[in-house]
Amino acid sequence: MLISVDWGTTNARAWLLDDAGEVRLRASSKAGMGGLSQDEFPAALEALVGAWRADHPDVPVLLSGMVGAKGGWAEAGYVGCPFDANVLAEGLVEVAPGVRIVPGAKTLRTAGTQPVRDVMRGEEVQILGALAQEDDLTQLSLPGTHSKWVALSRGRALDFTTYMTGELFSLLAEESILSRSVGEPAATAFGTAFEDGVEVGRTTPVTSAIFGVRTRDVVGGLPARQNRAFLSGVLIGHEVANAVSAAPFTKIGLCGQGSLVALYARALKVLDADVVKIDVEAATLRGHRAVASAAGLLESGS
Amino acid sequence: MLISVDWGTTNARAWLLDDAGEVRLRASSKAGMGGLSQDEFPAALEALVGAWRADHPDVPVLLSGMVGAKGGWAEAGYVGCPFDANVLAEGLVEVAPGVRIVPGAKTLRTAGTQPVRDVMRGEEVQILGALAQEDDLTQLSLPGTHSKWVALSRGRALDFTTYMTGELFSLLAEESILSRSVGEPAATAFGTAFEDGVEVGRTTPVTSAIFGVRTRDVVGGLPARQNRAFLSGVLIGHEVANAVSAAPFTKIGLCGQGSLVALYARALKVLDADVVKIDVEAATLRGHRAVASAAGLLESGS
Numbered sequence: 001m002l003i004s005v006d007w008g009t010t011n012a013r014a015w016l017l018d019d020a021g022e023v024r025l026r027a028s029s030k031a032g033m034g035g036l037s038q039d040e041f042p043a044a045l046e047a048l049v050g051a052w053r054a055d056h057p058d059v060p061v062l063l064s065g066m067v068g069a070k071g072g073w074a075e076a077g078y079v080g081c082p083f084d085a086n087v088l089a090e091g092l093v094e095v096a097p098g099v100r101i102v103p104g105a106k107t108l109r110t111a112g113t114q115p116v117r118d119v120m121r122g123e124e125v126q127i128l129g130a131l132a133q134e135d136d137l138t139q140l141s142l143p144g145t146h147s148k149w150v151a152l153s154r155g156r157a158l159d160f161t162t163y164m165t166g167e168l169f170s171l172l173a174e175e176s177i178l179s180r181s182v183g184e185p186a187a188t189a190f191g192t193a194f195e196d197g198v199e200v201g202r203t204t205p206v207t208s209a210i211f212g213v214r215t216r217d218v219v220g221g222l223p224a225r226q227n228r229a230f231l232s233g234v235l236i237g238h239e240v241a242n243a244v245s246a247a248p249f250t251k252i253g254l255c256g257q258g259s260l261v262a263l264y265a266r267a268l269k270v271l272d273a274d275v276v277k278i279d280v281e282a283a284t285l286r287g288h289r290a291v292a293s294a295a296g297l298l299e300s301g302s
Numbered sequence: 303m304l305i306s307v308d309w310g311t312t313n314a315r316a317w318l319l320d321d322a323g324e325v326r327l328r329a330s331s332k333a334g335m336g337g338l339s340q341d342e343f344p345a346a347l348e349a350l351v352g353a354w355r356a357d358h359p360d361v362p363v364l365l366s367g368m369v370g371a372k373g374g375w376a377e378a379g380y381v382g383c384p385f386d387a388n389v390l391a392e393g394l395v396e397v398a399p400g401v402r403i404v405p406g407a408k409t410l411r412t413a414g415t416q417p418v419r420d421v422m423r424g425e426e427v428q429i430l431g432a433l434a435q436e437d438d439l440t441q442l443s444l445p446g447t448h449s450k451w452v453a454l455s456r457g458r459a460l461d462f463t464t465y466m467t468g469e470l471f472s473l474l475a476e477e478s479i480l481s482r483s484v485g486e487p488a489a490t491a492f493g494t495a496f497e498d499g500v501e502v503g504r505t506t507p508v509t510s511a512i513f514g515v516r517t518r519d520v521v522g523g524l525p526a527r528q529n530r531a532f533l534s535g536v537l538i539g540h541e542v543a544n545a546v547s548a549a550p551f552t553k554i555g556l557c558g559q560g561s562l563v564a565l566y567a568r569a570l571k572v573l574d575a576d577v578v579k580i581d582v583e584a585a586t587l588r589g590h591r592a593v594a595s596a597a598g599l600l601e602s603g604s
Contacts, residue, residue, distance in 0.1 A: 111501065112505040114501045116517070117522055165509055172473075177469060204418065205540065206508055207466050207541060210466055215419035215421050220419055238507065238509060239507070242507040
């Protein structure tokens, strides 16, 4: 058995997995890493999964996400690329008896003449889980506030790139001059405005393309709801076009929350790229099990 | 003679020019367009230049900038590209006896399969002024909150592109996750961090490149002041590299505020592009005189 905890900045989610990896119980909490001081983590874990541990005292607990960042329970560091489950297992940090934090991952690439570092924390587990589901993936897209694109080969993560797409969308839609030209979020359809944005984002320098949101309003007279979809399309289109052109002819996995995955799938369709959708919760749990297994924590036959 | 007023969102600046175009008097006010309702503009103008008009009752007054936007004194519209002084003169809107607002400019280009509009208001005057100083410029850079790059030929503006560089810098440095990794603005030198940023911004998708500010801090341990300069370099580098590559082998004019022009000149130097610096106040005044002359408002021999 295994207790798996995805512990982010604003919340924590926990699962009790049986020996077959099936979810027996689940729990969640608003006690995110961002709201806790270092000495409050043990009690927060007890509140989240204490009852499970009382019933199953020897079950190992794996934590991943911002809980392992500076300012979290303990800094779990970053493993380098390439990495797989064994590399992450070697980097586990035990913070209490039977409680271990999965490290993040880092990489280094060259931009022109400059070294550029990149980091992730939490996604490294989902990558392993995605590979456990589809072992021939060569690229994985993890949309979000800070989207990741990961190059994969034979069960390992070779390299990755972060795009600040989600955070930029929020800043521009809520805080910038463009906020006057976009409407409230809407669940209903908005025609082709998103795809129009993808087309502009893939073909135009993005810091210029986003100004098109304002001109659609000021001289185009287009409705605010469409302009919000257009802005989303520009930023996602910029991201996916760059990521796909950096590694063409790949088998792409797409792993994230439902509504965001739907938008990325639409953007990738504009680019004629095929994707395999991967459930993010399932990927998290498969990834935790892969790390636990590599660390010899599941030896009781699971 | 001419009274020239550059009336923006947050302030207004006015000059009394003699028949030779020399500045006789200058005045400024915090009564920007953004803080005035429509019926308050006449009194605000009177407060700014009423004394000059009392002394010189027949001197024409030209206003440019956001005063002519929707929500300003009166909407002065946008002329299309290409434009020169005659086109702007035809678009003047008289809002009070002898008081005229210069129109903005708009353009339309194609991004992939999509039409993309662009607009400017205020810069159109500076463009004419820059051409009055250097008539063989083929490209003009106007750095700012919403930077403009203008394609020029034989005294006319052919087309232009807006980059939201300045606004993005403010949002990212003050409101985003990157704000934790950049220091306060500093007047002192910061080594090559700006040039390093230009190198990354010219070679990397910009929504990815900016995340390098965080990794310089989190895993690189680089000081906050350098990271601020690096962020500036990434955004300006992205802009100038795209603008220069869109129109290589051009004679570039650079017109804006002192500290920003210095950064753009450094970025353009990284790209081996030569520039002619053009004083922004002189360009504004030369531009107003060109429009006034084309409109027949300077007929008394100036």
